[in-house]
Amino acid sequence: MYRLALNMLFGDRAKLAMLLCGLAFSALLMAQQTSVFFGIMSWTYTPVYNIRAPIWVSDPMVEQANDAKPMRDTDLYRVRSVDGVAWAAPLHTSFLQARMQDGNFKLITMVGIDADTFAGAPAVLSQGHIEDLRLPNTVIVDEWGAQLMGRVTKGADGKEVVIPLKVGDTFEVNDLEARIVGICKVRRAFTGGPFVYTTYDRTKQYTLGARRTLSFMLVEPQAGVDPVKLCARIEADTGLKAWTSDTVIWSWSDRSLARNTFWWFWKNTGIPFSFGTAVALGLFVGIAVSGQTFYSFVLENLKYFAAIKAMGAGMGVIARMLLVQAFTAGLLGFGLGVGMAQAIGRAMIEKGMPPFIMFPQIFWATLALVLGISLVSAIIGIIKVSRVDAATVFRG
Amino acid sequence: MSTHAAQPVAVRTHGVDMFFGDGETKVNALKQADFEANRGELIMLVGPSGCGKTTLLSVIAGTLTPQTGTVEVFGQRLDGLSQEELTTFRRKHLGFVFQSFNLIPTLSVLENVMVPLLIQGASHDVAVAKARAMLEKVGLKGREYGQPNALSGGQQQRVAIARALVHEPSLLICDEPTSALDKDTGAQIMQMVRDLSRSPERCVVVVTHDHRIFRFADRIAEMEDGRIRRVVEDASLLDTNHL
Known part of the structure; x- marks a missing residue:
């Protein structure tokens, strides 16, 4: 039937x-x-997705990955001294205005990474070399940013054409030159602003010498050390907040920075x-x-x-x-x-x-x-x- | 639910009352209706509109349960059966030919004829084979995969007859089988019903207004006001003017 x-x-x-x-x-x-x-x-936890460090350390009042509350540079040494930490690197994130050559301004997310280890650097570069970031006034821009910040011109048919930024092009951040030495592939941010990578030390110049630029610390546990247990030890020893970097938002782990970021946006936005x-x-x-x-x-x-x-x-x-x-x-x-x-x-x-x-x-x-x-x-x-x-x- | 071949009576109702509605709208459709049909017989139920023919047919078919009286079909009392038992009884022992054919238009001719077999639980292959054979008997070989709506009225009623007989029921119930057909086609259909259903183990009950087909009946039961008024063997004894 x-x-x-x-x-x-x-x-x-x-x-x-x-x-x-x-x-x-x-x-x-x-x-x-x-x-x-x-x-x-x-996109809300893009920073965690793009920067695959096992442990993130932040100010204890931080609730999610886009909420940077700068710490003292000396906090980095305190974290490095915690038993079980193999290394700890500084990370800066801030929203800045970039002034393009045509005079237009674009909102960018500046990411400052450790120049010695390049911890936190983008994993894939479609143009350029990461080592060139050690040259003066240099930055790496993501592909989305290269497109967004590109030069608008008219094509042969009269239609507007965007010529993406490429290695060698320049723009300004707070009147300081930023020369592109690489184009990277990373996931886009929730805020919509492109990622512009530079060295941690140079961010002090671009942010006009802000007193505190240490947004997060990226930590690698020593071999055999459980990241979750190390997080608890870092918090106990330093009073800072330590997070794991897993991006499984369905997990029950309240230490996951990605998961906490996801649920923060769930609860606090429409x-x-x-x-x-x-x-x-x-x-x-x-x-x-x-x-x-x-x-x-x-x-x-x-x-x-x-x-x-x-x-x-x-x-x-x-x-x-x-x-x-x-x-x-x-x-x-x-x-x-x-x-x-x-x-x-x-x-x-x-x-x-x-x-x-x-x-x-x-x-x-x-x-x-x-x-x-x-x-x-x-x-x-x-x-x-x-x-x-x-x-x-x-x-x- | 056994049948008893030794009994000549195929269908018997005794003292059947059937009411519809309540209070002022209450209608007494059957009033102590007594009816008998024998094995091997084609009997017609005739009478004016509203006399209770269809109600009696429904009672015999087990689709309506009377308030009083007894109903016996091939030795099985229907008046005490549950709805589930009545359903099983109909599935095994009854075949139906409806006034408006009731062929499912989205199924092929063959699939329509397979329906009673599939309801009985026959396998698809067995149902196909039996339905094909039955369609051949009613002269519709080669039309198996057509849609019913593509057939003429007479052909559709032949499909309906094939469907009614494919599972070899004991009792064939025909409700106005020729009302949608012209005289010649109606006669052909009744001849077919008569030929295919002639068996000492089968009984055919036909409800009709169509006096042109009375000649195909072995007996004719005339109904009036919810009762069997009389039963005749010769249709000429009926006054067809008021039927």
Whole structure:
């Protein structure tokens, strides 16, 4: 009977198309919005993602990775003296204005790294060499920044063309020259400003001699030392805050800087609410459109279901037929919707924004919700058919 | 739910009352209706609209349970059965031909005929083989994979007959089987019903208004106001003006 149930479903192509549209749109909205949400939220802990140091140390009042509260330079020595620390390197982060050659200003995130060890340096450079950062007034810009801060000119066809920054180009930060010696590949920041890397010592010049420039310390444990235990020891010995650098936001570890950053933005911004609204909308639209269409499908087939009942099919058989129809439509709608979400996501990634991360959890949760919509639709149909008297088949 | 071949009576109702609605809207559709049909017989239920033909047919088919009286079909009392038992009984022993065919338009002709077999739990391959054979019997070989809506009214009713008989039911219930057909096609359909259902272990009950097909009946039971008024063997004894 299940094969016949499917043939009944596929035989009514107009209804099937409507049903699939509702389910696919619902799946698309839920999967795409959730993936973009997690993509945007993943940008919040970009510093931790880009700089893969095992342990981060910060001022005890820091709550998340974008919240730098400068410490004294002497704190670095205190951390280095903690038992179990192999090395500790300074890291500076600050938001500054860069003045381009055309006079335009751009907001940048300046990252100062240790010139001796290059701890915290970007892992991949598409142009230049990291060692050149030791030359005077030099910086490394990320690819997004090279594009964003590039020179706008008119092409042969009169359209505006951006010529990205390249090695050798210069700009100014607080009236000091910054010469590009490298272009790096890193994940973009939540703030939208490009990353500009320079040495830790040079950040004092670019920040006009700020008294305190030590935003974070990057720490490597000695071989065999557990990072979590070392974090606790650093906190006990120095009174500072120590974090692990794992980026698994689902973990229960309250030491993860990435996880704490993610949940800080979750609690303190309206982002989850706005995306949650879109996801809920997808769910409601799915239930409304699919439920209505499936109900209409059942209504149109009601006299046939009544005939099948009269012929001796129990409600169990008919209920399973309706469930097979609803779940088949659900799975197809889910496939279409998630496929479209992936296609849109990939197209957006190629254009640089917005970020799109479809965790396996999003995939499975969307599947569960779409099947839930199908179940609700099927139950509505089952209730309707169960109330139909088999004797109605004799009433013309 | 056993049948007893020794009994000549296939269907018997005794003292059946059937009410619909409550209070002022209460309708007494059957009033102490007594009816009998024998094995190997094609019996027609006739009478004016609203006389209770369809209600009696539904009671015999086990799709309605009467408030009073007894219903016996091939030795099985239906009036004491649960809904589940009635469903099982219909599945095993009844075949239906409906007035409006009730062929599922999104299924092929073959799939429509397979339905009763699949409800009985037959495998897909067995159902296909039996449905093909039955369609050949009703002269629709080569139309198996067409859609019912592409067939003429007569052909659709032949598909419905194939569906009704494919699982070899004891009792064939036909509700106005020729009402949507012209005279010649109606006659062909009734001849087919008669030929295919003729068996000492089978009984055919036909509800109809169509006096043109009375000649195919072994007996005709005339209903009036919820009761069987009389049963005749010769259709000419009926006054067809008020039917």
